[in-house]
Amino acid sequence: MQQVDVAVVGAGVIGLAVALELRSRGLSVAVADKSDPVREASWAAGGMLAVDDPENPAPLWPLSAWSRELYPEFLARIEQQSALSVPIRTHRALQGSHEGSSSLEALNTLKEIGLSPEGHAWALQVEGSLDPRDLGAALQAACANTDVSIRSHCAIDTLARDGAGWRLQSGSGDILAYRVVLCTGSWAGPGNLPVFPRKGQMMAVEMDAPLDTVVRTPEIYLIPRGDGRVVIGATIEDAGYDKTVHSADIAALKARAVKLFPPAAQAPIVETWAGLRPATHDGMPLIGAIEEGLYAATGHYRNGIQLAAATARAIGLQLSGEPLPVDMQAYAVNRTFGPVFAQPS
């Protein structure tokens, strides 16, 4: 049996970022994952730090903006603790919308990189992107180097109060923790949290044409990794926990990308994959106390990478009983959900 100050359930980017934040506050931390660390939504994500994407629900903005502010320090600390680099791979994004008009600088950038305007209004945004697999590797190494234990293939079967803390029972031994943070992504997990998966199919292509800008419309995005690979995504599907990649869906995505960026026609597909976004019924994450000593940090839907910095800090401040600079009511676990999404059929 392992005894720690805090047990984190779920070793995705959110779980590991939370674990490191709590460790930096002097707490002993164990992270349990039902399979391998950072292999679900964190591994599948695009990695756009898309604070100003007009598709984001408006109440997300204060949390996103706070996370943007924290991000440089968040990454620098992970890089220092892991001795691994997490490079920012792009520094700007062309955002296409169905409404409004294009800015002159956006139109000039479109022309410069050979993009077809494709019936959208365009804006040029200052925004970064990273490869979430770089971040996942660095987070794991940072945990190893700071004495945060990650227990892989350790599904938590039951979570029950035990004295002043909690007992987490698993087939590979129990964990006794004073506090627990549930970062279980698309899985309701031992807290039976109101989250559900929304599937995204994606691909990476290899391109000769230089592209140094994220291109995003409500229908598609292209994310250059700075090494010739460009990630193209993504479908949004209610398909339960199915992660099958369908060649017809990939072909349709590629055709859409080619319409926007004709040089993509010649680009061979080098990888395809699908991931499960942890969605909630109002599009906002669940961050904060469920009951005394039990917290959630999940449901980040399309923005888990971008929101990791603020989510980890928010949990750190809440566990320490310190005030937060952002009103967290829109993300509270006990809020009443207003419907934003169509329910999965």
Ligand code: GLY
């Ligand atoms: N964050 C990109 C996506 O959800 O597809």
